[in-house]
Each structure stands twice: as structure tokens, then as C-alpha cells.
Amino acid sequence: MDIQQTAQLLALIKVGDNRNVDRTVIAAWHDLVHDLPLDDALEAVRAHRRESTDYLLPAHVIAGVKRIRGARLAAAEPPLPDVDPDDVAAYQARRRRMLAQIASPSTLRQIGA
Structure with a gap:
């Protein structure tokens, strides 16, 4: 995921919890999630919103992507x-x-x- 895609991910997150997102926040998140595929990260955010009321952190997105990839592997x-x-x-x-x-x-x- 590139920095613009990280900004896109945070835009979706912001819609859910009205957090402040600026360049510093985008850079901090990018440092942690840059190796994730954007499509999986977006789906992990949606799944978190459906399943949890916890404040969304990068660790939630990373864990969600791992679950998505694991499910894909299990189905193959x-x-x-x-x-x-x-x-x-x-x-x-x-x-x-x-x-x-x-x-x-x-x-x-x-x-x-």
C-alpha cells in the first residue's frame, strides 16, 4: 500500500469514528500498515466496524487482514x-x-x- 492508499484507508476509518487525520497520522499508520494489500485492509476495517465497538487501531487492521488471508487459504x-x-x-x-x-x-x- 502506498501513502495515498493509506490516506484512503484512514478516510474510511474517519467516517466511522470522526477521528482527526492529518499528514502525521497518515505517516504513522503507513509505517505500520504499508505492507498490507489495500483491498484486504479496507475489508478488515469494515469487518471491525461490524463486529466491534473498540477504537480502531493499526493492530486491528493487521489482525483483520490476517484473518481474511487465512480464510482465503482455508477455502482453497x-x-x-x-x-x-x-x-x-x-x-x-x-x-x-x-x-x-x-x-x-x-x-x-x-x-x-
């Missing part, structure tokens, strides 16, 4: 890498990459396109 068929299973290191590396692709929201957009 276990990947079978197209690598020789006797080459354990290559097999495990390919499987990790496949799991990361399954968990990624951008992969779902490509599949659904």
Missing part, C-alpha cells in the same frame, strides 16, 4: 507444486509461493477477470 484446494517432490527445498519454496498467491487479493482479481 491445497496446492500441488509442479516441482519434483524429492527436491524438498524447491518443492517447499514453490508451495510457499503458491500459498502466497492464493492468499493475495490481487490473484483473486486476476482469476475473476
Whole structure:
């Protein structure tokens, strides 16, 4: 997520709790959530608003994204890498990459396109 996307995330959050958002707040949040996909982070905010009255913190968004990615992985068929299973290191590396692709929201957009 880039800094403009972090600002977009905070705009959604601000609608829910009327918090003050300025460049300092955006930078502080960006430092903590920059590695999250925007689509998952936005959905994590929506889920938090549906499920909790707690003041939303970056930790809530991060935990929500982990739940979203975990659910995506749980719903998918276990990947079978197209690598020789006797080459354990290559097999495990390919499987990790496949799991990361399954968990990624951008992969779902490509599949659904």
C-alpha cells in the first residue's frame, strides 16, 4: 500500500469514528500498515466496524487482514507444486509461493477477470 492508499484507508476509518487525520497520522499508520494489500485492509476495517465497538487501531487492521488471508487459504484446494517432490527445498519454496498467491487479493482479481 502506498501513502495515498493509506490516506484512503484512514478516510474510511474517519467516517466511522470522526477521528482527526492529518499528514502525521497518515505517516504513522503507513509505517505500520504499508505492507498490507489495500483491498484486504479496507475489508478488515469494515469487518471491525461490524463486529466491534473498540477504537480502531493499526493492530486491528493487521489482525483483520490476517484473518481474511487465512480464510482465503482455508477455502482453497491445497496446492500441488509442479516441482519434483524429492527436491524438498524447491518443492517447499514453490508451495510457499503458491500459498502466497492464493492468499493475495490481487490473484483473486486476476482469476475473476
